[in-house]
Amino acid sequence: MDTIKSKLQTGQSITVLTGAGISAESGVPTFRGSDGLWKNFRPEKLATLEAFQADPCLVWEWYDWRRKLIEPIEPNPAHYVLVDMENQTEQFTLITQNIDGLHHKAGSQNVLEIHGNIWKVQCTKCQCLSHNSEVPIQILPTCHQCGGLLRPKVVWFGETLPAKELAAAQLAATHCDLMFIIGTSGLVQPAASLGIAGKQAGAYVVEINVERTPLSNIADETRIGKASDVLIDLLS
Numbered sequence: 001m002d003t004i005k006s007k008l009q010t011g012q013s014i015t016v017l018t019g020a021g022i023s024a025e026s027g028v029p030t031f032r033g034s035d036g037l038w039k040n041f042r043p044e045k046l047a048t049l050e051a052f053q054a055d056p057c058l059v060w061e062w063y064d065w066r067r068k069l070i071e072p073i074e075p076n077p078a079h080y081v082l083v084d085m086e087n088q089t090e091q092f093t094l095i096t097q098n099i100d101g102l103h104h105k106a107g108s109q110n111v112l113e114i115h116g117n118i119w120k121v122q123c124t125k126c127q128c129l130s131h132n133s134e135v136p137i138q139i140l141p142t143c144h145q146c147g148g149l150l151r152p153k154v155v156w157f158g159e160t161l162p163a164k165e166l167a168a169a170q171l172a173a174t175h176c177d178l179m180f181i182i183g184t185s186g187l188v189q190p191a192a193s194l195g196i197a198g199k200q201a202g203a204y205v206v207e208i209n210v211e212r213t214p215l216s217n218i219a220d221e222t223r224i225g226k227a228s229d230v231l232i233d234l235l236s
């Protein structure tokens with residue numbers, strides 16, 4: 001039996017870090033690569049606090065477009081394999097950079113959304129947080145409590161990650177036997193550093209991606225292939 005399969009059977013603690021690649025097979029665009037969002041859109045015009053302050057309509061229109069795109073999308077087999085993995089593991093944490101909510105939709109429970117969630121909004125005035133699934137969303141959306149302008153509850157470039165989620169992610173990365181890094185280019189910090197932290201703390205690190213990334217250099221194994229194919233093969 002190969003090392004990953006035997007570790008899956010004996011491992012008490014598994015941490016998974018996912019990126020846009022796990023949702024690609026569902027039809028959610030990734031950020032980098034030939035069809036990536038950042039090929040056609042400029043992040044500094046759409047995904048920074050400065051951009052939102054300068055032109056909240058434009059930023060909200062972009063998020064409304066992404067919400068429309070994501071709303072009908074269903075999880076794919078890779079998401080569901082991770083639900084099974086969670087059910088079979090004593091201690092399981094799923095850290096995701098994805099804001100699409102597909103891990104929750106598939107049924108994963110212990111999910112840390114370190115870059116936020118496109119279906120959550122926060123008031124820029126009273127800071128209250130709420131769920132918002134309106135599609136299309138009213139532009140500009142306002143807070144039911146105080147009338148302030150709402151923003152998407154996602155992490156923009158230049159912003160810090162939510163402290164509680166990041167601390168929990170760091171703990172999970174450094175206290176696991178087996179760590180999977182799935183469908184991320186490993187180019188965005190501090191998310192990518194979680195893989196390095198896991199390796200340094202002694203986890204067996206397995207990367208799953210359609211191509212090699214900077215994280216391939218620290219991984220114990222890189223399995224090249226689509227997330228669903230590789231995960232189904234590992235858990236069968």
Ligand code: OAD
Pocket residue numbers: 018019020021022024025030031032033036047097098115155156157182183184185186187188208209210211213225226227228
């Ligand atoms: P990227 O778009 O940077 O990388 C997606 C990765 O998925 C690439 O390495 C692809 O090779 C891989 N991939 C594509 N299809 C795959 C498949 N079917 N199976 C496995 N791998 C596949 O996305 P992220 O790494 O998630 O941040 O990007 C990180 C962050 O950058 C995002 O969370 C976002 C973005 O700017 C914020 O918005 C804060």
